[in-house]
Amino acid sequence: MSRSRAAQLLLAAAGLALGLLAYRVQVDNLPEPLTTQARALASVVAAWAFLAAGLVAWQRRPANLLGPLMVATGFALLVRQLRYSHDELAFTVCFLLGELGWVLVGHVALAYPFGRVTDRLEKDFLAVSYAVALAFPLAILLVYDPAERLRFLDPRPRESLLSVSPSAMLTDTFQDAFGVVAYGLLAGVFVGLVARKLVTASPRARRVLLPLLLAAVAAAIWALLNGILTFASFPPPDVVYDLFWWQIISLVALPLALLAGLLRARLARVHVGDLIVHLETTPVDGIRDELADALDDPALELGLWLPEQGEYVDASGTPFAVPEEGLSRSVTRIEHEGEPLAVLVHDPTLREEPKLVEAVAAAARLALVNARLHAEVRAQLETVKESRARIATAADEERRRIERDLHDGAQQRLVALALELKSAQRRLGEAADPEVELVLASTADELQVAVEELRSLAHGIHPGALRQGGLASALGALASRAPLPVTVDATSERFQPDVEATAYFVASEALTNVVKHAGASSVTIRARRDGGMLVVEIEDDGEGGARMDGGSGLRGLVDRVESRGGRLRVESAAGSGTRIVGEIPCAS
Amino acid sequence: MRVVIAEDSVLLREGLARVLADGGFEVVAQAADASELKKAVRRFKPDVAVVDVRMPPTQTDEGARAALEIRAEQPAVAILLLSQVVEATHALALVSERPEGFGYLLKDRVLEIDDFLEAVRRVGKGGTAIDPEVIGQLLGRKREAGPLDELTPREREVLELMAQGLSNRGICAKLVVSPKTVETHVNSIFWKLDLLPAQDEHRRVLAVLAYLRA
Numbered sequence: 001m002s003r004s005r006a007a008q009l010l011l012a013a014a015g016l017a018l019g020l021l022a023y024r025v026q027v028d029n030l031p032e033p034l035t036t037q038a039r040a041l042a043s044v045v046a047a048w049a050f051l052a053a054g055l056v057a058w059q060r061r062p063a064n065l066l067g068p069l070m071v072a073t074g075f076a077l078l079v080r081q082l083r084y085s086h087d088e089l090a091f092t093v094c095f096l097l098g099e100l101g102w103v104l105v106g107h108v109a110l111a112y113p114f115g116r117v118t119d120r121l122e123k124d125f126l127a128v129s130y131a132v133a134l135a136f137p138l139a140i141l142l143v144y145d146p147a148e149r150l151r152f153l154d155p156r157p158r159e160s161l162l163s164v165s166p167s168a169m170l171t172d173t174f175q176d177a178f179g180v181v182a183y184g185l186l187a188g189v190f191v192g193l194v195a196r197k198l199v200t201a202s203p204r205a206r207r208v209l210l211p212l213l214l215a216a217v218a219a220a221i222w223a224l225l226n227g228i229l230t231f232a233s234f235p236p237p238d239v240v241y242d243l244f245w246w247q248i249i250s251l252v253a254l255p256l257a258l259l260a261g262l263l264r265a266r267l268a269r270v271h272v273g274d275l276i277v278h279l280e281t282t283p284v285d286g287i288r289d290e291l292a293d294a295l296d297d298p299a300l301e302l303g304l305w306l307p308e309q310g311e312y313v314d315a316s317g318t319p320f321a322v323p324e325e326g327l328s329r330s331v332t333r334i335e336h337e338g339e340p341l342a343v344l345v346h347d348p349t350l351r352e353e354p355k356l357v358e359a360v361a362a363a364a365r366l367a368l369v370n371a372r373l374h375a376e377v378r379a380q381l382e383t384v385k386e387s388r389a390r391i392a393t394a395a396d397e398e399r400r401r402i403e404r405d406l407h408d409g410a411q412q413r414l415v416a417l418a419l420e421l422k423s424a425q426r427r428l429g430e431a432a433d434p435e436v437e438l439v440l441a442s443t444a445d446e447l448q449v450a451v452e453e454l455r456s457l458a459h460g461i462h463p464g465a466l467r468q469g470g471l472a473s474a475l476g477a478l479a480s481r482a483p484l485p486v487t488v489d490a491t492s493e494r495f496q497p498d499v500e501a502t503a504y505f506v507a508s509e510a511l512t513n514v515v516k517h518a519g520a521s522s523v524t525i526r527a528r529r530d531g532g533m534l535v536v537e538i539e540d541d542g543e544g545g546a547r548m549d550g551g552s553g554l555r556g557l558v559d560r561v562e563s564r565g566g567r568l569r570v571e572s573a574a575g576s577g578t579r580i581v582g583e584i585p586c587a588s
Numbered sequence: 589m590r591v592v593i594a595e596d597s598v599l600l601r602e603g604l605a606r607v608l609a610d611g612g613f614e615v616v617a618q619a620a621d622a623s624e625l626k627k628a629v630r631r632f633k634p635d636v637a638v639v640d641v642r643m644p645p646t647q648t649d650e651g652a653r654a655a656l657e658i659r660a661e662q663p664a665v666a667i668l669l670l671s672q673v674v675e676a677t678h679a680l681a682l683v684s685e686r687p688e689g690f691g692y693l694l695k696d697r698v699l700e701i702d703d704f705l706e707a708v709r710r711v712g713k714g715g716t717a718i719d720p721e722v723i724g725q726l727l728g729r730k731r732e733a734g735p736l737d738e739l740t741p742r743e744r745e746v747l748e749l750m751a752q753g754l755s756n757r758g759i760c761a762k763l764v765v766s767p768k769t770v771e772t773h774v775n776s777i778f779w780k781l782d783l784l785p786a787q788d789e790h791r792r793v794l795a796v797l798a799y800l801r802a
Contacts, residue, residue, distance in 0.1 A: 404647060407672040408597075411695075416599035418699050423607050426701065448699050455672070455696065464673030468641070468649055473677035480676075480725035492677070 004062065008055050015051040015074055019044045022081035029084040030154055039244060040081075046251040047077035047101075050108075053255035057262050064352065065115030066262065069108050070255055076101035088159035095150075096141060096162075099133035099182070102222065105254070106190050109215035110197075112258050113208055113352045118327060122193055129186050136178035138162070143170040151175050151230055179230035187223035191216045202328075204297040204347040208264075211257030218250040262352060272359040279367035285315040287367055291344065294360050301345040304368065312343055334361045334368070342368050385565065392563035396462075396501050403462035411454050418447035466504050470494045471527050474504050482511055484520065490527035495534055499586045502564050503527060503536040506582040509557050510538035518542025518578055533566070534586045539579045546572040546580075557582070589712045590634040592617045594625035594651060595670070596643050604638065604698060611705040621645075622654035629658050629665055636712040640695070641671040652678070659686070666711045670695045676725040680801060683718060687793050691717030691753070706758065716753030716793045723751040726800040735781050743780070746773040751796045755789055 026040035051074030058067025080101045083094035106129060110122045117123050140150075145166035146157030194216040201209055225243045275294040282290055284304070292300035303312030303320035312320040322343050323329045330348040334341045342364060350357050425432075425440045432440070458464065466474040472490040479486035494500070507525050514520050520542030527536045546554065547570075554570060557580075561568040566584040591613045595601040598620075605615045613636075617628035621644050629637055637658060643650040655667045666689030669682075679692040691711040697719065698704045707717035727736070727748065739747060742763075749759045759770045778785045783795050 408642065408647060411672065412597040412600055415695055415699065416597060416603045419600065419603035419607060419701075422699060422701055423603065423610060426610060444699070448696070451696050451699070459673065465675045468652075468673070469675040469678045473675050476676050476725050477674055480721075480727075 005059070008058060011071055012051070012055055015048065015071075015078065018075065018078045018082075019048055019051075022047070022078045025082050025085050025090075029086060033241075034152075034154060039241075042245070042248045043081055044078065046248050047074045047081075049252040050074035050077060050105075050255045053259040057259050060263060061115075061352070064113075064262070066108065066111055066113065066258070067115070069104070069111055069115060070258070073101060073104035073108050073255075076104050084153060086156065086158055088161055091158045092141060092161040095160075096134070096137050099137055100130070102182075103129045103133045105215065105251070106219065108258065109190075109212050109254070110193065112212065113262055113349055119197075125186075125189055125193060129190075132178075132181055132186060136174060136182070140171060140174045140178070143167045143174065145171050148172055151179075152226075175230070179226065183223040183226045183230065187219050190219045194219075202297075202299055202347050204295075204299070205349045207296070208261055208349045211254065211261050214250050214254040214257055218247055218254060221247040221250065264353070272356070272363055275360065276363045276366065279363055280370075282367065284368075284371045287364060287371075288315060291360055291364055294363070295346060295350060295357065297347045297350060299347065302364075303343040303345070305340040305342055307339065312340075332357050332361055334365050336365055336369055341365060341372075388563045389565065392502075392560065393498050396498050399462040399501075400467070400497070403458045403464060406454060406458040406461070407464060411451060411458065414447055414451045414454065418444055418451060421447065462501070463504060463508075466500055467497065471500050471503055474500075475507055475525055475527060478504070478508055478511065479525065482523070483515060485522045486511065487522070487524045488526075490525065491529055493529055495586045499534055499564065499584050502560055502566070502584050503534055503582065505560060506536050506557055506568070506580070507538055509553050510580045513546065513553060514538070514540045514542060514578070517546065518544075520577070529586070530583075532585055532587070533583045536582045536584070537579065539577065541577045543574070544572045544576050544578050545574040546570055546578045554580070589636065589709065590614045590616045590632065591708065591712075592619065592625065592628045592632060592634040592637045594619040594622070594628075594637065594643065594654070595640040596620050597640075607698070607701055608638075608705070608708065611701070611708075613705075613708065622650040625651070625654050626658065629662065633662070634665060636666045636668060636689075636708055638668045638670065638708065641669055652682075656682075659690075663689075666690065666714065668693065668708055668711050668717065670698070671719075674719060674721045674725065676722045679718065679722050680726075680797065683716060684794065684797065684801075687716040687753070687790050687797075689714045692722065693717060693719045694721055707753075710753060710755070710758070715755070715789060718752045718793075718797075720748065720752055723748050723800070726751070726797075738780050739777060743773050743777050746770065747777050747796065750774070750777075750792060751800060753789075753793050 023040050023044050026035050026043065027037055030040075050070045054067050054070025054072075054074060056067075057064065057070060061067060076097065079094050080098040082090055083098045085091050085094065103126070107117070107126055110117050110119075110126065117126060141160045141162040142164050143166060144150075144158075144160040144163050145168040146159070147166075148168040148171040149155045150158070150171075194212045197212065198206055198209055221243055225240055225247060228237070228240050228243075272294060275290060278290050279287060288300065288302040291302060292298055301314070301320070303314060303322060305312055312322055314320045320343075322331060323345060325331050327348060329345050330351050332344040332346065334344065344357070344361060344364070346357070421440060421444045425437070425444060428437070428440070463474045463477065465477050470492065471494075472488070472492045475488045475490045479488045495503075507527070511523060511525070514523050518540050520540035523538065523540045525536070525538050527534065529535070554568075558568045561582045561584060564584050566582060568583075569581045570578065571581070572578040589612075591608055593601055593604050593608070593615060595604060595618075601618050601620070605618060608615050616632040616634055619625035619628050625637065625639060628634075637655065639651045639655045641649055641651045643654075652669060655669055658665055659667055668691035669679075670693055671679075672695050674694055683690055683692065689711055691707055693704070693707060697707070711717050727744075736744075745763065746759060749762055754762060756767060756770050756774065760767050763770070775785065777783075781799055783799060
């Protein structure tokens, strides 16, 4: 058992004993109707409520001063009961300290939930209240004249150990003044402070602070009750007994409500499980709302850390300034592998529920790390797609360049050469040696064949017609060279060169496949725009059963089309022909 | 007949000039790019401009565009375009607009010197010359069952030559048959394709091309 635990047990035992003693003192010293056994017991129970709530709070929230403060309040309220004793020492000490109990009730209320009073005005109020609660009883004890009845006490005379110059008039005056200052002024200010706290609080803090209404009610009843007892005739009217019970009820309820508020996080943590499940399906911009819900803090802000920029941003990407830890906002940083991941800016009342915040932060970490991984994978995929498209573009560009070089370079030269040869041949005419004539003729013919081969080679690399006449023209040329009937139905619209090239190669590769494998008797090639897509379609009436795998060249086509961000479909049921559909995105 | 040649390859340009000169043409100017071509045509007002489709600086279709401008400015100047690649759509669009004095040949055709010279001559006289491959593409495209299937192989040959812009006499020479035979074939083709017989060669080319393109 830890030392604090032992201390707490000891305090509980002492409180129990003191309570019993307080009950005895009341019953023995106060005649009815000033007290009854029931009312004596009720007073003790109210004090025990503070004691018990304080001890539980102390144990559960050791760092929070509210627990000890409530325990002290319990003791002070018990001590107050002991002033009814006729023992002169007990009377003097307990009368002197008796009013502290109520100030402590106010102190507990204002210190809730952090156990500290931070507001300047509240601090001043408490300082004045403590001073008043000590100064007036001291003053009264100094001038106490046993001939004068002390308010709330029985008329039998007591002995003040502090008496210096007994004066019935001063005793009376001081008691009246105390009544006005304590019940009128301080109780009123207290109710006002509670109201101010509630009005200015954030929505979450307001819900947390709701038990303070009980304190305000208790204080108001206390003021009313004591006002009546101070200024009404003796014996007091019956209404004070009704008020007494209301006061006891609010006084018992207050510490229990405060304790409940303090421990609410235990209940809230049950929801963290739900939170993790929710967050799994929540997009990044919805995470804040889920967290705000779980923490019951609508004003919660979430900043996401961007390692490259070295700053926090909100879900919309706007830079997010992390406020100083302070009275109005509290900051919880979420880290992952030693690096900042995010920051939660939340209501300071949540500082009292560190376990809850920790659990929610852990759930958020999970979701955010997940989201970050997703984003990274997406970004990488995007990069890969881009580089794939770049490679395809570069390859197309290279094909175009080679084709141009062949036409403009080698082919031109060969044609020119062949032309020279042919015109030389013609000039020689009849004069030529038949053998020379033969060599010239066959060389010229060979050159002509070379030119034609070169032209068709260049065309295979990149159809020049595509550049000048577009898809319709190039597909027409393709069809005319095919060894089987090909019908072309193509749009005359022009597209970007790489889009046209991709569509053309889909058609030409598919046609090559048909010729090689399909055993078809006719083929139809269609090319049309469909929204933002250029759709090219090659349909034959052959055997069908074409497959993506193997050496069909279809795989290469798929790669080619996908590198442009498009799709390629092959419909080829055995026996019912093959239909290949390529869809290539094209800007409108 | 006065000719201007526009061709960026010096070797080929000189070759063409020699072939044309040997063929009895007067080569009045040689241009290495489109602007030189336009200047030369304005200055010499030739009968025919033989123009390479691709020329500097972009090596795409400068020649073709310059030729179009010349046709618009000086309709009297006939144009023979030489292209590295066959571009049926483009060629047909040009010829359909106005077939008189227009030709479109694959560059390799210059090696068939006689045919080439005949094409230049034909175009210069206001006729038409369309590359056999363009016609081949048109015929290749029309494969659905129809009147074309009813043509005999010989009639088909005659049809192709008609479409290329050859006159009856040209066809006679090409197929080495008598004018009478050619005329019979031509009439048979027109009858089979349900076309009105046209004596005018421009109309004949247009009608045949229109039929093939439809």
